[in-house]
Amino acid sequence: MENQHETLFTGFDFYDCDMHFSDKQKALRQEVRDFVDIEVLPKINPYWERAEFPWEIARKMVDLPIIGGVLFEHGAASLDFVEMGLVMYELGKGDGSISTFYGVHSGLAMGSIGLLGDEEQKARWLPAMVKLEKIGAFALTEPDVGSNAAQVKTRARKDGDGYILNGAKRWIGNASIADVLIIWARDETSGDFGGYVIENPKDTEGVAIKDIWGKIGKRAVLNADIKLDEVYVPAENKLTHVNRFRDMARVLGLGRYGVAWEAAGVAAGAFELALKYSKEREQFGKPIAGFQLIQHKLVEMATEVTLMQTLCLQLSHLLNSGRISEGTLSMAKYNNARKARYVTQLARECLGGNGIVIDNHIARLMLDAEIIYTYEGTNEVNLLLVGRELTGLNAFV
Numbered sequence: 001m002e003n004q005h006e007t008l009f010t011g012f013d014f015y016d017c018d019m020h021f022s023d024k025q026k027a028l029r030q031e032v033r034d035f036v037d038i039e040v041l042p043k044i045n046p047y048w049e050r051a052e053f054p055w056e057i058a059r060k061m062v063d064l065p066i067i068g069g070v071l072f073e074h075g076a077a078s079l080d081f082v083e084m085g086l087v088m089y090e091l092g093k094g095d096g097s098i099s100t101f102y103g104v105h106s107g108l109a110m111g112s113i114g115l116l117g118d119e120e121q122k123a124r125w126l127p128a129m130v131k132l133e134k135i136g137a138f139a140l141t142e143p144d145v146g147s148n149a150a151q152v153k154t155r156a157r158k159d160g161d162g163y164i165l166n167g168a169k170r171w172i173g174n175a176s177i178a179d180v181l182i183i184w185a186r187d188e189t190s191g192d193f194g195g196y197v198i199e200n201p202k203d204t205e206g207v208a209i210k211d212i213w214g215k216i217g218k219r220a221v222l223n224a225d226i227k228l229d230e231v232y233v234p235a236e237n238k239l240t241h242v243n244r245f246r247d248m249a250r251v252l253g254l255g256r257y258g259v260a261w262e263a264a265g266v267a268a269g270a271f272e273l274a275l276k277y278s279k280e281r282e283q284f285g286k287p288i289a290g291f292q293l294i295q296h297k298l299v300e301m302a303t304e305v306t307l308m309q310t311l312c313l314q315l316s317h318l319l320n321s322g323r324i325s326e327g328t329l330s331m332a333k334y335n336n337a338r339k340a341r342y343v344t345q346l347a348r349e350c351l352g353g354n355g356i357v358i359d360n361h362i363a364r365l366m367l368d369a370e371i372i373y374t375y376e377g378t379n380e381v382n383l384l385l386v387g388r389e390l391t392g393l394n395a396f397v
Contacts, residue, residue: 036094092265096368097220109136137178175224217367260332270347327389
């Protein structure tokens with residue numbers, strides 16, 4: 001317990017989850033934690049306030065052995081699932097925009113190519129993406145299709161030696177900076193579901209990308225509307241090993257796993273900051289941490305963060321042993337996303353008026369938690385996925 005006190009502000013771990021991590025896993029976590037402390041926290045706030053993508057931070061992520069996540073070919077990081085979770089946790093503690101950029105590029109985009117592409121496709125795109133020479137984006141959500149993602153309206157039409165895409169996408173992370181843009185669409189003849197890779201989308205005829213402004217959270221990562229008007233994609237750019245939505249759902253499942261860890265990280269980051277502040281801030285002649293109402297908030301936060309950590313740890317073991325299900329992944333996202341909202345709001349309260357300025361980081365994390373509540377499946381959808389697995393009855397309408 002003595003060591004725990006020494007690391008309380010930078011690595012809260014009340015139930016000693018560390019005992020389950022290998023030296024290699026701990027070393028990677030520390031490397032990412034140092035990156036957040038040196039490169040993210042001192043620099044992110046102005047980018048967040050301006051809603052500007054922080055290239056100076058993002059480019060330096062290439063020096064971390066994390067790009068490509070659990071992929072192991074073509075220079076990818078070859079992380080195990082615990083390591084992948086710890087990376088998302090530590091990035092989330094620092095900033096949700098940075099963790100989202102990483103999750104979209106390394107998880108959704110590279111994951112789609114690595115899991116669903118053939119050998120030629122992987123060899124063509126992954127090496128440059130590992131080096132961040134090419135940035136990836138994953139375009140599934142549409143203006144009229146969110147939670148019912150399997151019903152995408154974007155269509156692909158076979159045309160000679162390629163395909164013609166028509167449709168629209170919305171809320172697509174990294175889209176306006178992407179060099180490799182994966183469009184999910186249905187074949188207008190067969191109805192098959194497919195992933196179509198547009199290279200250099202900004203220079204591709206018929207592709208219009210417009211960033212979405214006015215977001216209240218994750219402001220330093222760019223999300224965009226995309227319009228596709230008779231866009232030609234060569235046949236070799238259609239991902240080979242996907243014909244059904246369920247094929248692509250493997251990628252979404254891994255994304256949901258990462259977001260569960262990210263939500264725990266966002267909550268832990270806000271709690272650690274609030275704990276430190278409460279022990280240093282004095283009112284009525286003593287630190288505010290000595291007052292019962294503040295201790296109540298601190299214990300509430302500590303308990304929820306501990307539950308989120310232990311849930312993520314067990315989830316990683318289930319994933320490593322191949323015993324995962326849609327319901328277990330959805331339960332983790334459902335629980336951690338709503339608890340991240342609660343914890344970050346309590347952390348904000350501990351700082352009083354100081355909690356509403358981003359200089360103290362908690363306000364930024366609190367608003368980032370709002371975004372986590374909705375993406376990678378709204379919490380309502382994740383709840384119903386768990387309910388379907390528990391009861392065998394589909395409550396979706």
